[in-house]
Amino acid sequence: MADQAFVTLATNDSYARGAMVLGKSLRNHKTSKKLVALIGPQISEPCQAVLKLIFDEVKVVDVLDSGDVAHLAMMNRPDLGVTFTKLHCWTLTHYSKCVFMDADTLVLSNIDDLFEREELSAAPDPGWPDCFNSGVFVFCPSLETHGKLLQYCTEHGSFDGGDQGVLNGFFSTWATADISKHLPFIYNLSSIAIYTYLPAFKQFGSNAKVVHFLGKTKPWSYTYDAKAKQFKGGVSEASAHPTFLLDWWTLFSSAVVPMLQEQYGDQPFHSG
C-alpha cells in the first residue's frame, strides 16, 4: 500500500551509513512499502544523494529551525535533541501507518506483516522487559499524537535520557494491555541478548527477522577488510554476534560502498 512506509532517522554521516544498509536490506527482502529517511541538516551532500537513491523520500528535519511547537519543546529540554527529531516521524501524515526502525537495525527477511499491527506495537527490551525497545515500532502518524508526545516530553522528560524513556512513559500500558502489541522478540533481536541467554538464542535465533546493534559499538565502528573478509583489530564484543556483523558489512561493502564511491568521486571517504 502506498500509504504505508518504513521510516528511519540519521542525524550524521555515520548513522546515515546505517540507514543506507537498512534501506538496502528492506529492498533486498522485497518490501512493498515506501521507504522514508528523516535526516538532520548535518548530513553531507554525497550521503544525502545516496540516501535519495535508496529511499523513496528523504526529509530534512531540523527541530532548531522549525519555529513551531517542536522547537519550543526543544528549547525547554535541549538534552533531548535526537529524541525530538525521532518523534518527528509522527508528522508524516501522508502515511496512515508506519514502522520506525533505528538506523542500527538490519532486516534479515521480509517484515511487511508488521503493518497488520496497531500503534504502538514494539518488542520487549532485554534488560527491563516491561519496557519496549524503541528501535522497531509500529505507529500511526498524527499531528495530535505528535503534539501530545512533545508535551509529555517537555513535562516529564525521559527517564533514560532518550526516546525509549519518553515513548515508554507515554505508551505506558504496553506491558499490561494488549498482547498483540507485543512484537515477537525476533523482530528486534538485540545483539546483547545473544550472550545473556545463549541457549535461547541457539533455539530461536535462526528465525531472527531484524537484528538490532544496540549499544555503544555500532557496525560502522569496526574496520572491515572486504577482500580478506575479516575485521581489522579486535572484534571483542562483536565476536558474540559475528554472523550478523558480517551480514551488515557484506551488504555495506557490496551495495552501499559503490554508491558512495560514485557520489564522493575523487574525495576520500571511510569505506571500511
Place this chain on the structure above:
Amino acid sequence: MADQAFVTLATNDSYARGAMVLGKSLRNHKTSKKLVALIGPQISEPCQAVLKLIFDEVKVVDVLDSGDVAHLAMMNRPDLGVTFTKLHCWTLTHYSKCVFMDADTLVLSNIDDLFEREELSAAPDPGWPDCFNSGVFVFCPSLETHGKLLQYCTEHGSFDGGDQGVLNGFFSTWATADISKHLPFIYNLSSIAIYTYLPAFKQFGSNAKVVHFLGKTKPWSYTYDAKAKQFKGGVSEASAHPTFLLDWWTLFSSAVVPMLQEQYGDQPFHSG
C-alpha cells in the same frame, strides 16, 4: 484460602537456607496462603527441622526413589535431575492453585494477589524476553499436567538444560496468547536487570515485590559480618544490587540463624 500455597524447592542445605529466608519473607509480609517446601533427601536433619518451623508442609521428593513415571523419565534423561524434582510441584493436588518460587528469591511486599492469575503466569526473562523466567510462576497442580510435562521433558529435553527450557517449550504460547499471563517484571526482578538498564531500575525498581538472585553467585555464596553489617571480601557482582543482598542477609542473620543455632546445638555450621 487453605487450598492455595506458595511452593519452593531445595535439594541441598545451601538452597535450603534460601528457602528459609524466602519463607520468612512471605510470613513477614503476612501471606494468607500455605507455605510448602519440596526438599531432596540430602537435606540435613537440622535444616529439615528449621524448614518445618517456617513452612506448613515439608515434602521429601526423591525422583530416584519414586518408582513411577517420573522415575522412568529420569532414567532416560539423567541430566535433568533437579528439573524433574521441580516439576514435582504439579503433584500437589491438595491445592487448587499454587505459586512456585525459586529458593533464591526474596519477597519485598505481600504478593497474594498473584493467586488471581491463571496457569501459566510468569514474568519475562531479561535476556530473551519472549521466554518467561521460571523462578516465579502461577500453576494449578494436576497429575495429568504433571504426566504431560514429564513426557514433554523426555521427548524434547530442555533447550537450556534446566526447568526454564522445559516449561517454555511446554507452555509455548506464553509470549503471544494472553497478556494477563505476563506477570509484571517487578514480581520477578532479576538482579541482572539492574545493571543492564539502570535508568529503568531507577524508575521502576522501588516498586519491586520479588527480587530474584539468579545466576551463579547466590546470597549464601557471600560471607557476611552481621555485627559490622558488611560483606567479607569483595562484593563484586553484588555491588550492583547491594540493598537487596543486604535485605537477604539481614533477614537470614536475624530470623534464620537463631533457628539454625537452636537445631544444630553444639555442632558447628556456616552462619555467615
